Amino acid sequence: MLNDITLINQCQNGNSKAFEELLNRYYDTIYRFAYRWCGDQHNAQDITQSACLKLAKSLSTFDKRSSFTSWLYRLVINCAKDFYKSPTQHNVREQYDPEAEQISADDHTRRLYAQQVLEHIDTLSPDLKDTLILIHGTGLSHQAAAIQLGIKESTVSWRIHEARKILKQTFSSSTLANDIEAGATL
Amino acid sequence: MNDQFNNDNNHDKIDEILNQEIPSADSNAQKIAINSALSAFTKEHTVTSHQGSSESTRPIANEGALSSTKSIWRSLMKFLNSLNNNKAFAGVAVGVACLSVVSILPSTFSSQQNAIDVYNKSKSNSAIGQIADSDAKQLIVAGIENRVELESQITNLEEIVVTTHRQSDFIQDAPVAIELNKVEHPYARKTKKVQSMREPSASFDMGFSLSDQEISPQIYETEEYANAPINKIKLTSESPVSTFSIDVDTASYSLIRNQLNSGYLPPSDAVRVEEMINYFDYAYPLPTSESAPFKATTQVLDSPWNKDKKLVHIGIQGYDIDTSEKPDSNLVFLLDVSGSMGQANKLPLVKQSIGLLLSTLKADDKVSIVVYAGAAGVVLKPTKAQNKDEILAALNRLQAGGSTAGGAGIELAYQLAQKNFIEGGVNRIILATDGDFNVGQSSNDELKKLVERKRKNGVMLSVLGFGRGNYQDDMMQTLAQNGNGVAAYIDSLSEAKKVLVDEASSTLFTIAKDVKLQLEFNPEVVSEYRLVGYETRQLQREDFNNDKVDAGDIGSGHSVTAIYEIGLSGSESNTIAPLRYTTKQNDNSSPSGEIGFLKIRYKLPKESTSKLIETPIKMAKTDTSADTQFSIAVASFGQKLSGDKYNPELSYSDIAVLAKRHLGNDPYGHKAEFIQLVEMANLLNKQ
Numbered sequence: 001m002l003n004d005i006t007l008i009n010q011c012q013n014g015n016s017k018a019f020e021e022l023l024n025r026y027y028d029t030i031y032r033f034a035y036r037w038c039g040d041q042h043n044a045q046d047i048t049q050s051a052c053l054k055l056a057k058s059l060s061t062f063d064k065r066s067s068f069t070s071w072l073y074r075l076v077i078n079c080a081k082d083f084y085k086s087p088t089q090h091n092v093r094e095q096y097d098p099e100a101e102q103i104s105a106d107d108h109t110r111r112l113y114a115q116q117v118l119e120h121i122d123t124l125s126p127d128l129k130d131t132l133i134l135i136h137g138t139g140l141s142h143q144a145a146a147i148q149l150g151i152k153e154s155t156v157s158w159r160i161h162e163a164r165k166i167l168k169q170t171f172s173s174s175t176l177a178n179d180i181e182a183g184a185t186l
Numbered sequence: 187m188n189d190q191f192n193n194d195n196n197h198d199k200i201d202e203i204l205n206q207e208i209p210s211a212d213s214n215a216q217k218i219a220i221n222s223a224l225s226a227f228t229k230e231h232t233v234t235s236h237q238g239s240s241e242s243t244r245p246i247a248n249e250g251a252l253s254s255t256k257s258i259w260r261s262l263m264k265f266l267n268s269l270n271n272n273k274a275f276a277g278v279a280v281g282v283a284c285l286s287v288v289s290i291l292p293s294t295f296s297s298q299q300n301a302i303d304v305y306n307k308s309k310s311n312s313a314i315g316q317i318a319d320s321d322a323k324q325l326i327v328a329g330i331e332n333r334v335e336l337e338s339q340i341t342n343l344e345e346i347v348v349t350t351h352r353q354s355d356f357i358q359d360a361p362v363a364i365e366l367n368k369v370e371h372p373y374a375r376k377t378k379k380v381q382s383m384r385e386p387s388a389s390f391d392m393g394f395s396l397s398d399q400e401i402s403p404q405i406y407e408t409e410e411y412a413n414a415p416i417n418k419i420k421l422t423s424e425s426p427v428s429t430f431s432i433d434v435d436t437a438s439y440s441l442i443r444n445q446l447n448s449g450y451l452p453p454s455d456a457v458r459v460e461e462m463i464n465y466f467d468y469a470y471p472l473p474t475s476e477s478a479p480f481k482a483t484t485q486v487l488d489s490p491w492n493k494d495k496k497l498v499h500i501g502i503q504g505y506d507i508d509t510s511e512k513p514d515s516n517l518v519f520l521l522d523v524s525g526s527m528g529q530a531n532k533l534p535l536v537k538q539s540i541g542l543l544l545s546t547l548k549a550d551d552k553v554s555i556v557v558y559a560g561a562a563g564v565v566l567k568p569t570k571a572q573n574k575d576e577i578l579a580a581l582n583r584l585q586a587g588g589s590t591a592g593g594a595g596i597e598l599a600y601q602l603a604q605k606n607f608i609e610g611g612v613n614r615i616i617l618a619t620d621g622d623f624n625v626g627q628s629s630n631d632e633l634k635k636l637v638e639r640k641r642k643n644g645v646m647l648s649v650l651g652f653g654r655g656n657y658q659d660d661m662m663q664t665l666a667q668n669g670n671g672v673a674a675y676i677d678s679l680s681e682a683k684k685v686l687v688d689e690a691s692s693t694l695f696t697i698a699k700d701v702k703l704q705l706e707f708n709p710e711v712v713s714e715y716r717l718v719g720y721e722t723r724q725l726q727r728e729d730f731n732n733d734k735v736d737a738g739d740i741g742s743g744h745s746v747t748a749i750y751e752i753g754l755s756g757s758e759s760n761t762i763a764p765l766r767y768t769t770k771q772n773d774n775s776s777p778s779g780e781i782g783f784l785k786i787r788y789k790l791p792k793e794s795t796s797k798l799i800e801t802p803i804k805m806a807k808t809d810t811s812a813d814t815q816f817s818i819a820v821a822s823f824g825q826k827l828s829g830d831k832y833n834p835e836l837s838y839s840d841i842a843v844l845a846k847r848h849l850g851n852d853p854y855g856h857k858a859e860f861i862q863l864v865e866m867a868n869l870l871n872k873q
Contacts, residue, residue, distance in 0.1 A: 014231035016224060023220045031211040036203065045215035052223035057230055114203045136204040167200050 004068055012060050019059070023052060026072065029138045030055075033076040036137070037118055039111055043083070051079040067130045073137060074122055080115075113171075120170060124163055131159040414721040416828060419753075419761050422709040429730050431723040431737030432502070432701045432746045433458075434692070435666065436685070437651055439465035440675035441659065442827065443859070446866045452827060456659065459719030459824030463747045466820065466856060467689075468813040470503035470745050479697040480504045480740055482786055484803045487810050489751055490844055491822050491836040498705075498715075498750040498781060498803060499814050504697050506743035514611040515551040515694060516568070520599040522619035523584055524559040531677060532653040536618045537581045539650070539682035544578070546690040547571035554602050555580055558595025568606045596636065603645045610792070612694050614646045614671065620653035621661065633661070637668040638736070648693065650685070651675040663722065670699060670739050688854065692741030698788040700737040700796065703748060704730045707782040711805070714753040714762050716832065718821050730787060733796050740788070747817045751832070752781070779805050812850030816857060819845035823864055838868035 002010075002021070010018035027048065034047035054075055062071055121132060134145040135156070142160075146153040420428070438461035445452040473481040482502045489495040519540060527533040544553070548571060555566035555577075566580040599615045607613055637647055647669025649662045666673035672693050674685045685693055702725060707715055729735040740746060753761065786799040822836050822844070836844075842864040849857050 011227075016228045016231070019227045020220065020224055023223055027216050027220060028211070031216075032208050035208045036206060039206070041209055041211070045211055045219070048211065049215070049219035049222065052219045053226050056223045056227035059227075060230075110199075113199065117200060117203050132204075139208075164200060164204070171200065 005064065008059070008062065008064070008068060012062075019056070022059075023055075027052070029069065030072065030076050032139060033073055033137050034080055037077065037080040037115055038083075039114070047076070047080045047083050050083060051076045054079055066126060069133050069138065070126065070130050073129075073133050077119060077122060117167060117171060120167060121163075124166065128159050128163040128166070131156055132163040135160055414724070416831060417717050417719075417721055417724075419714050419716045419832075421714050421762055422707045422712045426709055427704060427706045427727050428715065428717055428750070429702065429704045429725040429727050430717065430720045430748075431725055432703060432740065432748075433460050433720060433723050433738050434464055434740060434744050434746055435461045435663070435673040436465040437649075437659065437662065437673045437675035438462060440677055440681055441651075443863055444675070444677045446863050446870070449870065451867060451870050454828045457824055457828035458722065459821060459828060460723070460748070461719075462824040463719065463749070463817050463820045464745070466816065466860070468501060468503075468745045468747060468817055469811075469851065470501035470813070472503055473505045478505075478797075478799060479788070479790065482784065482799065482801060484784060484801065485810055485814060486781060486803065486805055487814070487818075490818060490840075491825070491832075492751070493835070494753070494757055496752050496754065497818065498752055499810075499818070500703070500705075500748040500750075500784065501814065501817075502701075502740070502746040502748075502786070504692070504740040504742060504744040504746075507691060507695055507697065512548065512691065512695065514608050515547060516603060516606045516608045516611060516613045517547075517551065517553050517694075518599045518603045518615045519553070519555045520595055520615050520617045521555060521557045521584065522559070522595075522617075523557045526620055527653070529653055532620050533584065535676065535679065535682065536650075536652060537584065538679055539618070539676060539686055540581060541578060542679075542682055543686040543690060544571055544574050546687055552606055552608075553577055554606070556595060556599045556602060557584060558598075564598065564602065568602070596633075600640050600645055604643065607644065612646075612696075613644055614648060614694060615669070616648050616650060617665065618650045618652060619662075621651065621659075634664050634668045637665055641668065641670050646670045646696070649673045652677075667738070668736070670696065670736075672741070684854065684856070689741075689743070692744040695742040696739045696791045697742050697744075699739040699791055700733070700735075701740055701746075701786065701788040702730050702735075702737045704785045704787070705750065705782050705803075706785075707752070708780050709755070711755055711779075711781050712752045713755040713757070716751045718749040718751060719824065720748065730785070733789070733794065749818065749821050781805055812848040815848035816845060816850060819848065820860065823860075823867070827867065838864055838871060842868065 002018075004022075004025075007018050007022050007025075011022055030051050031044055031048045034051065035041070035044035038044055038047060055072070058075070062068065121129060124132065130149065131145060134140045134148060135142065140148065142153050142156045146156045149156070435458075438456065438458040441456055442452045442462065445456065470483050471481055473479065480502050482500060484501075485499045487497050487499060489497045521533075521536060523533060527536070547553070551571040552568040553566070553571055554564065554568045557563060557565050565584065566577060569576055569580075571577070596615075596617070599617075603613050603615055641647070647665055648671030649666040649669075651659070651662050651673065652675075662673050662675075665671075672685075674681075674693075676682050676685060704727070723738065725735065725737065781803045784801050784803055787796045788799075789796045819841055823838075823841050825832060826836065826838065826841065842861050845857065845861050845864060849861075852858055
């Protein structure tokens with residue numbers, strides 16, 4: 001099996017076989033990112049599809065300065081945001097599905113909260129971010145993440161702990177709740 | 187509200203977000219996403235061709251400027267499909283039966299639980315639900331499990347439908363058009379939502395309308411092909427015996443022709459070499475006596491694509507039943523009239539094709555027509571072929587509309603065939619569809635079992651595939667292979683004429699069933715061999731003598747060709763190098779000069795024990811006929827399209843030259859058309 005960087009290089013040279021391999025390798029990861037964002041399978045699949053399309057168009061801009069997973073994470077989050085912004089999606093939802101997925105105000109707020117947390121992950125320092133995404137985004141074990149990052153397992157655990165601490169501190173401020181209230185009325 | 191997010195509470199929330207359980211994604215959604223991203227990728231890299239040297243890839247369907255048309259085409263198809271779901275049910279009811287209830291199963295739902303859900307929801311919303319509560323439920327279950335005898339259900343339903351429906355929808359003489367029901371179906375909307383959202387990139391392009399004719403078939407990622415990896419070279423010393431079932435299907439060739447004529451090289455999965463070879467009629471020597479239904483002719487000749495190898499060519503010619511001896515036929519046409527069949531190359535072509543077939547039938551042969559879409563129903567009770575006008579009138583009343591409920595349709599067709607069973611005659615269902623076959627549990631496996639069971643009762647099933655875009659090649663293969671029938675793909679009236687008129691007798695009359703070939707190679711002469719094609723027809727060595735193992739059938743006048751590529755012992759250019767430590771066996775028991783020993787097992791149509799034909803294959807120099815050479819040209823073309831691994835020395839133009847040189851007798855121009863296709867492939871390959 002080729003490693004990711006070689007595979008990405010081949011993709012950037014226009015090798016569609018390599019790109020297919022990359023998609024197969026990362027579909028689940030993308031889907032999991034998306035699912036965390038929207039919290040339901042159908043929307044997650046739709047977001048994943050648009051993220052795959054986006055990946056096809058913008059993989060050539062990936063400059064390998066950050067880790068691919070983290071780069072991909074941002075791409076998926078952006079797609080997810082676009083997905084919710086898209087007027088078509090709103091129309092579709094309101095027009096065709098008035099009662100089925102009636103989201104209660106609480107659910108809605110919780111969802112927005114989750115999205116802010118997920119967005120904030122993107123602003124963490126690269127090390128913390130990479131590790132957190134590998135563990136909670138792609139679902140790797142601490143051990144597997146350690147191997148992939150070339151660090152000790154204990155370091156992985158420490159970074160996860162750190163990242164969580166930062167997130168929890170950030171999101172304990174009351175300003176956030178206000179933001180969410182504002183967001184909910186959008 | 188604010189309190190909710192404060193401190194302690196907050197900590198849990200973060201963990202909740204990070205550790206949330208994630209159900210796995212739908213594999214279909216994954217396939218769609220990957221395919222659309224792939225075509226976007228290839229578009230990106232072929233249109234702008236930046237990044238310097240791009241690796242050469244096969245110019246298959248999803249490349250180049252085609253892909254934008256493709257997404258439009260696909261979104262349109264989805265749009266059309268979703269519209270069809272709006273037609274809550276299709277009121278087809280002339281004759282015995284109407285399973286309207288089945289229409290409440292939208293095509294996207296397949297599992298039993300879903301079906302029941304749909305049923306429960308629709309119960310409160312649609313008119314159908316109120317009609318026949320218990321019957322409806324039973325029917326759905328019957329559709330899913332194929333267990334309940336449908337006949338009694340049908341009678342029940344018929345009564346209920348007739349008494350509860352207003353107007354003349356179900357009166358005998360009412361036009362057999364699919365009614366557009368005004369009741370807005372809750373699931374139609376739901377489906378539309380899901381479907382349009384599957385296609386985010388194209389969801390803005392919905393506002394246009396194109397007629398079918400304006401859309402040429404382009405790229406169909408929704409098609410599924412049946413295939414297996416290309417046969418490998420085998421060492422005679424390790425496995426001297428090769429066993430496979432014959433295959434008289436031709437669908438793969440027509441599909442490939444359609445793809446080439448649309449301007450792209452077919453995906454290698456779509457290529458089944460044996461079906462390409464067997465598309466053509468070769469005048470192999472006919473059986474001399476009627477005791478054996480066919481004759482096998484073997485030849486050994488040089489391989490055109492590898493000068494160091496030889497080919498063993500096996501031509502099997504079936505006995506041609508004389509017109510006067512033709513058995514009576516009981517044909518049930520099972521026609522897909524779902525919305526997607528509306529295009530000119532589908533339902534209209536089906537009607538024309540059946541019209542052609544009628545002309546080949548005997549006056550007393552019986553024809554019935556069952557349709558399925560949102561509902562399944564009989565539109566023509568068994569009618570003698572001499573009443574051609576009546577049959578044609580029934581055909582002409584058909585219109586496409588509604589979603590697909592093939593499961594109920596196929597049950598109904600089998601029932602009708604069974605009811606009018608002709609002992610010793612041809613009892614056959616001919617399914618015409620564009621591929622979507624939404625049975626209760628729409629898996630190929632379930633359907634396979636049903637078809638197998640019915641075959642044992644003497645009703646065969648043939649499949650005629652129409653149209654592109656949704657063509658489920660693997661499903662069609664499953665049905666035909668297990669129904670002891672032919673799978674043909676019909677893309678034009680001339681193809682319909684070939685399959686249903688010129689080859690009508692081979693399509694309809696089986697002269698031998700479960701035909702298996704076993705070839706044992708002589709390791710003294712042959713060191714390695716490879717069977718060209720028949721990947722999906724491989725059998726285990728022990729299956730050969732096991733009469734319970736199903737295999738392909740030969741129709742009246744059919745010819746079947748199998749080609750082996752062999753490397754002779756002692757040749758230095760063999761692909762697999764000899765081993766250092768294998769002891770050379772020096773028994774001189776095997777007759778010298780024999781390449782191998784061919785065994786063919788078959789059953790006569792009405793028998794259940796097999797007969798055996800055996801013949802040694804000799805190395806003798808024979809004059810090969812033009813037909814043999816032509817079949818080899820087709821084989822090289824097929825191999826080249828399927829990936830070229832074992833076909834190193836012939837280019838497309840070489841193949842065209844080879845075919846031209848051996849055109850032979852070509853009364854219908856099929857061989858000339860083949861040469862056109864090779865030249866087309868040559869051009870496309872250069873692009």
